[in-house]
Amino acid sequence: MYQTYQETTQGRVNEPPKTITKKDLLYLQDALSWELLACKKANHFAEECQDPKLKKCLVEIGKRHQQNYQVLLNHVQPQFAQQQYNQFSQI
DSSP: OOOOOOBOTTSOBSSOOSSOOHHHHHHHHHHHHHHHHHHHHHHHHHHHOOOHHHHHHHHHHHHHHHHHHHHHHHHHHHHHHHHHHHHHHHO
16 A cells, blocks of 8 residues: 655655645645745845845745745646546546
8 A cells, every 4th residue: 555665865755656645735735835935035035135145045045945846846736637637537
């Protein structure tokens, strides 16, 4: 029942699982919200900042959170597409 996944030396999973549980989707939705909020805050404070070094740091932080958001979104989008297909095929 449980699938095993190949991990890199850093302990990261190379591929998302083929199926994602509803609980996993809820967690991913929360993680997406957190990453989006962190990205928005970093970009906001970068625009407000007067110190060029700090501004550059905040822009980089915002970019990193945006990258994290995109990675999570790429993992979730195929799952949502499959769920939509399953719902329509049951009608």
